[in-house]
Amino acid sequence: MAPIIEGRSNEREGIVISETAYVKRNYSLTGPENQRAQDRGIASAEWYATPIPRKRMKELMQRRNLPAIRDTLLWFALMIGSGILAYYAWGTWWAIPAFLLYGILYSSPADSRWHECGHGTAFKTSWMNEVVYQMASFMSLRPATPWRWSHARHHTDTIIVGRDPEIAQPRPPIWRIILMDFLRLYAGPRDIKRMFLHSFGIIDKEEKDYIPPSEFRKTFWESRFYLLIFAGVVFACIYTVSILPAMFVILPSFYGAFLLLVFGMTQHLGLKEDVLDHRLNTRTVYMNPIFRYLYWNMNYHVEHHMFPMVPYHALPALHEEMKRDCPPARRSLWEAYKEVISALLKQGKDPSYTIVKPLPATAQPYNYGPTITGDNRRVQ
Amino acid sequence: MSELEGWVEACGVDDIDEEDVIRFNYGDRSFAIYRTEDSEYYATDGFCTHERVHLAEGLVMGHIIECPKHNGRFDYTTGKAMKKPVCIDIKTYPVKTKAGKVFIQMD
Numbered sequence: 241m242a243p244i245i246e247g248r249s250n251e252r253e254g255i256v257i258s259e260t261a262y263v264k265r266n267y268s269l270t271g272p273e274n275q276r277a278q279d280r281g282i283a284s285a286e287w288y289a290t291p292i293p294r295k296r297m298k299e300l301m302q303r304r305n306l307p308a309i310r311d312t313l314l315w316f317a318l319m320i321g322s323g324i325l326a327y328y329a330w331g332t333w334w335a336i337p338a339f340l341l342y343g344i345l346y347s348s349p350a351d352s353r354w355h356e357c358g359h360g361t362a363f364k365t366s367w368m369n370e371v372v373y374q375m376a377s378f379m380s381l382r383p384a385t386p387w388r389w390s391h392a393r394h395h396t397d398t399i400i401v402g403r404d405p406e407i408a409q410p411r412p413p414i415w416r417i418i419l420m421d422f423l424r425l426y427a428g429p430r431d432i433k434r435m436f437l438h439s440f441g442i443i444d445k446e447e448k449d450y451i452p453p454s455e456f457r458k459t460f461w462e463s464r465f466y467l468l469i470f471a472g473v474v475f476a477c478i479y480t481v482s483i484l485p486a487m488f489v490i491l492p493s494f495y496g497a498f499l500l501l502v503f504g505m506t507q508h509l510g511l512k513e514d515v516l517d518h519r520l521n522t523r524t525v526y527m528n529p530i531f532r533y534l535y536w537n538m539n540y541h542v543e544h545h546m547f548p549m550v551p552y553h554a555l556p557a558l559h560e561e562m563k564r565d566c567p568p569a570r571r572s573l574w575e576a577y578k579e580v581i582s583a584l585l586k587q588g589k590d591p592s593y594t595i596v597k598p599l600p601a602t603a604q605p606y607n608y609g610p611t612i613t614g615d616n617r618r619v620q
Numbered sequence: 621m622s623e624l625e626g627w628v629e630a631c632g633v634d635d636i637d638e639e640d641v642i643r644f645n646y647g648d649r650s651f652a653i654y655r656t657e658d659s660e661y662y663a664t665d666g667f668c669t670h671e672r673v674h675l676a677e678g679l680v681m682g683h684i685i686e687c688p689k690h691n692g693r694f695d696y697t698t699g700k701a702m703k704k705p706v707c708i709d710i711k712t713y714p715v716k717t718k719a720g721k722v723f724i725q726m727d
């Protein structure tokens with residue numbers, strides 16, 4: 241099997257990769273890869289960061305309420321508007337596009353608002369972040385406490401196999417899961433199952449790896465509360481002899497989820513595992529203003545991972561600061577998808593395949609971490 | 621750097637901008653020294669109590685320092701953990717200024 245390091249400038253980095261077979265890996269947090277990552281010194285490790293003068297960084301980190309209040313009010317207005325349309329279209333064929341619109345406006349911003357408010361950077365005022373975080377967590381069906389800790393781990397050990405609970409796909413990819421998740425049919429039931437377990441006071445082994453025991457109690461009560469809302473919606477459906485109530489709450493997390501998967505798949509897929517440099521395992525993609533509104537600028541994903549304290553509204557400016565030190569951003573969602581799908585197809589045949597984009601001449605070299613290749617092949 | 625009666629000179633008063641933080645290493649220890657908007661000075665351990673990330677890269681907002689890694693927060697005047705994933709308070713150290721210098725008292 242020939243080593244495939246697409247676009248890699250070996251001369252600059254002076255790296256030689258041997259031809260050894262790829263060993264299929266165990267992505268579970270409870271498997272041997274967890275300890276292996278710790279032994280290799282790539283768990284909770286120090287990551288590369290683009291040098292940015294402190295003065296500029298402080299400007300970029302500044303928090304503001306106005307952009308997030310404006311965006312949140314607009315989000316509510318759009319949801320209410322499309323919800324009214326959908327309500328009046330119920331019983332006609334117009335209900336299909338109307339609910340599709342409502343579902344997208346419910347689900348996609350819920351995901352990005354969950355994310356930004358979880359970091360606590362969207363609003364300047366803490367309680368505003370927390371209120372929107374709690375609401376968006378429910379709308380995303382991601383219970384607030386366990387997912388806060390899952391996401392913290394994702395930032396500590398981004399795409400480190402055996403450590404990161406948010407690796408979207410193993411290598412080779414599982415297409416069945418990708419297709420199911422266009423309607424959240426894999427992740428949704430998994431999260432609901434966990435809610436049931438939590439409501440009975442059970443935390444699964446995987447979650448125990450990243451949720452500290454001091455947070456268990458909160459996790460249990462949160463899930464009980466979520467399930468109470470579920471019960472209320474089911475009761476409303478039975479009472480009205482219609483699934484209409486569920487079409488407005490809970491079901492949009494499924495039928496409206498496809499756009500968040502479309503966005504989410506651009507973040508890390510096809511890129512390196514087990515490296516200590518977000519430029520190698522994360523992708524920045526230019527998107528149109530509507531997508532950027534729905535996604536709250538998370539298309540600037542390298543920037544976000546490298547500097548999570550920069551709020552979403554400052555990410556385009558941060559991107560300008562970092563450009564000289566990063567591989568070129570993918571110019572559109574379409575370009576990113578061509579890259580992602582082609583990489584996933586290639587990984588189906590050769591799981592060791594990953595994309596490494598060349599860096600501009602002004603950039604610092606990549607930090608591959610202690611294993612250099614970041615995959616399961618040896619380095620000579 | 622001079623040591624007087626258990627106090628260690630950390631930096632000049634103007635080495636830290638208002639509402640900012642700098643790193644101060646001493647031997648094998650590391651600290652974060654803060655200056656408020658009113659030019660009061662404070663010091664804490666340098667590394668976050670959640671993971672080993674230095675707070676000097678973080679953001680100072682009033683009396684809060686936000687950690688650069690996971691956005692956990694401390695009140696740096698008291699050391700109290702204010703926002704998850706930070707759960708454990710951070711150690712604070714007495715600070716005084718004299719002759720344009722900032723001193724911290726270590727234990």
Ligand code: FES
Nearest residue numbers: 668670687690692
């Ligand atoms: S390292 Fe400071 S909040 Fe995680």
